Amino acid sequence: MSAEGQARSHWFDDEAGPVVRPYAMTRGRTTSAAQHRLDLIAVVVADARADDPAEDSTLSPEHVDIVERCRDTPQSVAELAAELDLPIGVVRVLVGDLVAEQLVHVNRPVPPAELVDESILRDVINGLRAL
Numbered sequence: 001m002s003a004e005g006q007a008r009s010h011w012f013d014d015e016a017g018p019v020v021r022p023y024a025m026t027r028g029r030t031t032s033a034a035q036h037r038l039d040l041i042a043v044v045v046a047d048a049r050a051d052d053p054a055e056d057s058t059l060s061p062e063h064v065d066i067v068e069r070c071r072d073t074p075q076s077v078a079e080l081a082a083e084l085d086l087p088i089g090v091v092r093v094l095v096g097d098l099v100a101e102q103l104v105h106v107n108r109p110v111p112p113a114e115l116v117d118e119s120i121l122r123d124v125i126n127g128l129r130a131l
Contacts, residue, residue, distance in 0.1 A: 038077055038092045038095055038096065038106060039077070039108070039109075040076065040077055040078040040088065041076050041077070041078065041109050042076065042077050042106050042107065042108050042109065043074045043075070043076055043106065043107040043108075043109075044066065044070045044074060044075055044076070044077065044080060044095055044098075044104050044105075044106055045070055045074040045104060045105055045106070045107060046067050046068075046070040046071040046103065046104050047102055047103055047104055047105055059101075060094075062084065062086065062090075062094055063094055063097060063098060063103075065084055066080055066084070066091070066094055066095060066098060066104070067098060067103050067104060069083060069084075070104055074107070077091055077092060077095060080095070
């Protein structure tokens with residue numbers, strides 16, 4: 001097989017067509033400014049200002065897909081990665097871009113350490129009943 005044929009087979013899948021590497025989608029970036037907030041269960045919500053992201057020529061098709069998927073139903077980072085068939089790291093960078101552009105916002109889950117313990121609530125209820 002010629003060098004050109006080997007290169008073509010490396011970048012082309014007969015069934016899938018051209019293969020785009022994840023680093024091409026993120027322009028080689030592995031982090032974004034907002035990535036520290038993006039754990040797997042963080043919920044991504046499309047901003048009301050994101051009317052038609054497809055008209056924004058600065059957004060990639062993956063960016064547009066994320067905004068469109070989150071418009072009607074907020075989605076977790078893990079759900080987006082599964083639905084878009086992209087690695088989590090790529091989705092985090094793309095969502096970070098969208099946060100910076102104010103097209104989406106992220107609702108972080110409450111850390112377990114900040115959740116109220118059920119036994120404390122029971123003690124409060126019992127104390128109120130005792131009054």
